[in-house]
Amino acid sequence: MALNGRLRDDGLKSERLLWPTKGPSRFEEEVDNLEQRVGLTTLAKAVAWAQTNSMWPDTFGLACCAIEMMSIVTARYDIARFGMEPFRGSPRQADLLIVSGRVSNKMAAPLRQIYDQMLEPKWVIAMGACASSGGMFNNYAIVQSVDKLVPVDIYVPGCPPRPEQLIEGIVRLHEAVKAGVPPAYELRSVAS
Amino acid sequence: MAVATQRRIGAPVYTGSRIPQPTPSVLRTSEEALATGDVLTVNFGPNHPSTHGVLRLIVDLYGEDVTGVEAVIGYLHTGFEKNMEQKTWWKCITYPERIDYVSFQNNEYVFVAAVEKLLSLEIPPKATWMRTLLNELNRIHSHLVWLGTSALELGAISMFWYAFRERETILDLFELVAGYRMHTRYFQVGGLAEDIPRGFFPQTRSFCDWMPKAIDDYETLLSRNKIWLERTEGIGLLSADDAIALGQSGPVLRASGVDWDIRRDEPYLAYHQVDFRVPVFPEGDVYARYRVHIEEMRQSVRIVEQCLDRLERMEGEPWIADDRKVVLPPRHELHTSMESLIHHFKIVTEGFRVPEGEVYVAIESPRGELGCYVCSDGGPKPWRVKFRAPSFVALQATATCMSDALIADMIAVVGSLDTVMGEVDR
Amino acid sequence: MTTPAGGWESVPGLADVKEAHGETTLVVEPRNLIDAATYLRDELGFGFLSDVTAVDYLGWSSKGVSGFIGTPGGRDLNRPMTQGYQALPEAKPKRFAMNYHLLAIADHPQRVRLQAWVEDGEPVPSVVPVWPTADWHEREAYDMVGIQIDGHPNLVRILMDDDWEGHPLRKDYPLGGEPVRFSGEE
Numbered sequence: 029m030a031l032n033g034r035l036r037d038d039g040l041k042s043e044r045l046l047w048p049t050k051g052p053s054r055f056e057e058e059v060d061n062l063e064q065r066v067g068l069t070t071l072a073k074a075v076a077w078a079q080t081n082s083m084w085p086d087t088f089g090l091a092c093c094a095i096e097m098m099s100i101v102t103a104r105y106d107i108a109r110f111g112m113e114p115f116r117g118s119p120r121q122a123d124l125l126i127v128s129g130r131v132s133n134k135m136a137a138p139l140r141q142i143y144d145q146m147l148e149p150k151w152v153i154a155m156g157a158c159a160s161s162g163g164m165f166n167n168y169a170i171v172q173s174v175d176k177l178v179p180v181d182i183y184v185p186g187c188p189p190r191p192e193q194l195i196e197g198i199v200r201l202h203e204a205v206k207a208g209v210p211p212a213y214e215l216r217s218v219a220s
Numbered sequence: 221m222a223v224a225t226q227r228r229i230g231a232p233v234y235t236g237s238r239i240p241q242p243t244p245s246v247l248r249t250s251e252e253a254l255a256t257g258d259v260l261t262v263n264f265g266p267n268h269p270s271t272h273g274v275l276r277l278i279v280d281l282y283g284e285d286v287t288g289v290e291a292v293i294g295y296l297h298t299g300f301e302k303n304m305e306q307k308t309w310w311k312c313i314t315y316p317e318r319i320d321y322v323s324f325q326n327n328e329y330v331f332v333a334a335v336e337k338l339l340s341l342e343i344p345p346k347a348t349w350m351r352t353l354l355n356e357l358n359r360i361h362s363h364l365v366w367l368g369t370s371a372l373e374l375g376a377i378s379m380f381w382y383a384f385r386e387r388e389t390i391l392d393l394f395e396l397v398a399g400y401r402m403h404t405r406y407f408q409v410g411g412l413a414e415d416i417p418r419g420f421f422p423q424t425r426s427f428c429d430w431m432p433k434a435i436d437d438y439e440t441l442l443s444r445n446k447i448w449l450e451r452t453e454g455i456g457l458l459s460a461d462d463a464i465a466l467g468q469s470g471p472v473l474r475a476s477g478v479d480w481d482i483r484r485d486e487p488y489l490a491y492h493q494v495d496f497r498v499p500v501f502p503e504g505d506v507y508a509r510y511r512v513h514i515e516e517m518r519q520s521v522r523i524v525e526q527c528l529d530r531l532e533r534m535e536g537e538p539w540i541a542d543d544r545k546v547v548l549p550p551r552h553e554l555h556t557s558m559e560s561l562i563h564h565f566k567i568v569t570e571g572f573r574v575p576e577g578e579v580y581v582a583i584e585s586p587r588g589e590l591g592c593y594v595c596s597d598g599g600p601k602p603w604r605v606k607f608r609a610p611s612f613v614a615l616q617a618t619a620t621c622m623s624d625a626l627i628a629d630m631i632a633v634v635g636s637l638d639t640v641m642g643e644v645d646r
Numbered sequence: 647m648t649t650p651a652g653g654w655e656s657v658p659g660l661a662d663v664k665e666a667h668g669e670t671t672l673v674v675e676p677r678n679l680i681d682a683a684t685y686l687r688d689e690l691g692f693g694f695l696s697d698v699t700a701v702d703y704l705g706w707s708s709k710g711v712s713g714f715i716g717t718p719g720g721r722d723l724n725r726p727m728t729q730g731y732q733a734l735p736e737a738k739p740k741r742f743a744m745n746y747h748l749l750a751i752a753d754h755p756q757r758v759r760l761q762a763w764v765e766d767g768e769p770v771p772s773v774v775p776v777w778p779t780a781d782w783h784e785r786e787a788y789d790m791v792g793i794q795i796d797g798h799p800n801l802v803r804i805l806m807d808d809d810w811e812g813h814p815l816r817k818d819y820p821l822g823g824e825p826v827r828f829s830g831e832e
Contacts, residue, residue, distance in 0.1 A: 090273070091273070096402065098365075103385060167821050188403070244779070246800065293805065302819075469694075604699075616779060
């Protein structure tokens with residue numbers, strides 16, 4: 029979410045992709061109106077607060093990191109206090125893609141497909157050494173870092189990262205969103 | 221097909237064989253069903269909340285009946301075996317842990333055991349008992365993850381939290397012993413990497429005192445639960461003959477009425493010196509596999525207690541073999557002994573050499589027979605390492621278990637086969 | 647490891663028997679594989695096929711080779727650690743070995759390894775009619791090492807992509823991956 033733009037420029041982008049000449053809808057006009065009256069910064073901050081407090085992850089557990097990702101849902105590490113315990117099965121309903129585990133060449137296409145199916149705004153956390161850089165598997169089968177496929181916001185190192193490490197990554201993502209840092213797809217494209 | 225009929229209990233689950241022909245692992249829709257034009261082909265894609273990882277099932281549905289099933293794997297293929305051919309024997313040990321990432325210490329152990337067999341190395345008893353203890357703790361850990369996730373997939377969501385509560389306690393024990401929760405890398409060729417830290421025995425004892433009550437909790441939730449019984453009894457039938465022909469092992473085989481457990485029948489580590497019962501049930505359905513898992517957890521707690529009894533009297537004994545050609549010398553010796561310095565240098569730079577030969581070692585991992593085939597050329601690196609993963613074989617049985625089943629049963633069946641995709645794809 | 651009452655000589659097509667590390671290896675010619683397998687399953691009770699392992703012995707007794715030969719123009723990730731070794735192992739009869747690890751689930755369990763040697767392109771008959779579990783194992787042997795299996799009902803790639811070229815676990819297939827910067831290996 030860009031703090032220096034107008035709120036109606038965020039979201040609803042997909043509609044404009046399909047219908048470029050469409051003028052602002054009734055909803056967008058009302059939001060614009062509200063923005064003028066309430067003040068840009070306050071509204072953007074409110075939206076960012078809402079986004080971070082219910083950023084629902086997608087079930088994308090691949091390998092060992094998935095087991096540690098499952099344990100952050102459990103009672104000891106409890107990410108329900110961040111509003112993130114509903115792991116959505118459908119990427120259409122998810123905001124956050126935690127790529128947990130090694131991505132093989134065969135899995136690269138489904139990963140990109142899942143990412144494309146998510147609606148904006150969406151964030152990606154590369155969890156673990158294998159998702160961040162290929163890990164200990166520098167070979168023909170593993171994609172050397174998931175940022176060759178999707179733009180990544182946060183890299184969480186570890187093999188596998190402790191649940192506390194992953195929660196630290198998630199909390200830093202929340203802080204970045206609240207500070208106005210746009211999601212990674214607006215900042216950079218995939219690595220080469 | 222005349223297979224050995226020894227070690228069977230109970231009546232056969234069904235007569236004849238339900239293994240699909242011509243391809244044993246693919247259930248094909250019959251021509252009549254295809255001719256109706258009502259068959260829908262659905263992709264249970266690699267990203268699915270209920271498929272235990274990246275498994276792709278191509279399912280033909282006739283209404284709710286599953287008429288065709290084919291499993292496509294390889295979405296987690298990591299090239300372990302090729303990578304291990306490039307690393308020295310010591311560095312290789314980190315890799316097998318990540319193959320079956322839920323029962324990681326069993327994987328470590330099978331590789332280390334194969335190397336020790338080639339080296340004909342004698343392991344000190346303290347290391348043997350500690351390895352037994354850790355393998356059994358890992359078995360409980362694996363069964364807890366299985367229980368939590370399988371029940372979650374069938375809708376018994378609370379089970380997940382209960383099972384993972386105990387799992388956290390076990391991971392605390394691993395962290396106390398080896399410094400990390402998962403992928404502990406605590407087993408070394410020759411014994412253990414380090415001595416057992418203080419505080420481990422009392423904490424494990426209190427875990428063993430608590431665990432049977434926790435298992436009672438799980439049974440209260442599920443074992444006589446009407447919905448659980450409806451979803452799992454009579455589902456996914458697999459007879460003993462079919463199970464052996466399909467190479468099943470572990471809980472799947474024991475739930476089909478075959479009394480075979482490598483820990484008791486081909487004992488390794490300290491299993492011939494501990495007293496435990498092997499649960500076998502004749503029904504061959506998902507509920508029987510569930511019962512086997514629960515009972516195995518209870519027996520594992522018993523084994524852990526017996527290992528603790530022995531280990532508490534082994535204070536001060538060596539935890540790794542004394543063979544300086546293979547095992548690093550203790551650090552204080554490096555200041556005084558020239559040979560130790562040379563040994564240390566050679567082992568760290570070139571790596572120790574394993575004599576030429578090939579071995580196959582099989583152990584009872586929580587999923588079944590985990591085998592490691594190691595071929596050495598006499599050098600510091602393996603020539604070929606192959607892991608026989610029980611989940612790889614278990615997934616082939618999906619087609620047989622799914623003859624005459626509904627789509628809701630498929631989740632129960634795939635869950636009950638206890639597959640870990642890291643193992644399947646290696 | 648105890649030999650059966652009749653000794654291993656009764657296995658049809660047996661070429662050699664090797665004993666090492668407490669394990670028995672029965673070597674058969676590929677054309678006799680099905681007969682030997684059926685005899686072992688029906689007469690001697692080896693009804694459980696644990697594992698099918700294909701091994702590539704290319705360069706086995708060449709000096710300086712330990713596990714991987716660099717392709718021309720490809721990186722030899724082997725180079726920093728290879729020291730060579732004093733004793734070179736004896737040459738193997740052919741390039742590929744197919745190992746079938748069998749188990750007899752009986753009151754006195756037994757394990758044995760059935761071994762068949764083939765060259766590149768020489769086919770091995772499929773043991774799926776004998777042990778149905780060999781289905782995916784043989785597909786993996788074909789996918790990873792490129793062994794041709796005759797009579798397999800569904801011989802397609804299993805672990806790699808369907809259109810992948812090459813067989814990754816062969817010794818002349820590079821490890822792949824990316825060069826690691828500042829590691830001295832570039």
